[in-house]
Amino acid sequence: MRAYSIPLMLAALSIAAFSAGAAEIKRTLKLYAPKPVWSHLDLGTEGPTHGDMRIFEGAVTGENGIKGVIHGILITVGIADGKNVHEDRSGQIHVDLGGGSSIVIAGRSVFVDNSPEMAVDAPQIRAVIGGTGDYIGATGQVTTTRNADGSYEIFFEFLN
DSSP, X not given: OHHHHXXXXXXXXXXXXXXXXXXXXXEEEXXXXXXOEEEEEOOSSXXXXXXXXXXXXXXXEEGXXXXXXXXXXXXXXXXXXXXXXXXXXXXXXXXXXXXXXXXXXEEEEEEETTOSSOOBTOOEEEEEEEEEGGGTTOOEEEEEEEOTTSOEEXXXXXXX
């Protein structure tokens, strides 16, 4: 009985240490994006339907003179109807910061009343799923907030 106690205790300590370390923010990055250029592909039945796509591209700037381009594809996965006033979109977003450095984002976002863009001052949180160059192996989350003028604030919290 006692032989099982030590391995179980070590396993529990390892899990606890890994969990605590995984939640620690290692660095942050704040970017600003002026209003992007949007395109809409109305796929399938005319009007808002599953699979419709919104594609965007825009410039980004950040601290320490960072400049780059953000590209994204959002696919409608949940339709606003009489009971639900939100449209859900699943996205894949790529932020190219030049010199081989990029950040890849994925996740769901919520849009009110089939709006082409996010609601003003309603932050959306998505996962950082990777990167290259200065952001190789990046993980964490990104919070995107649309401003009243159509621009966006993009705040990254990296775990590594």
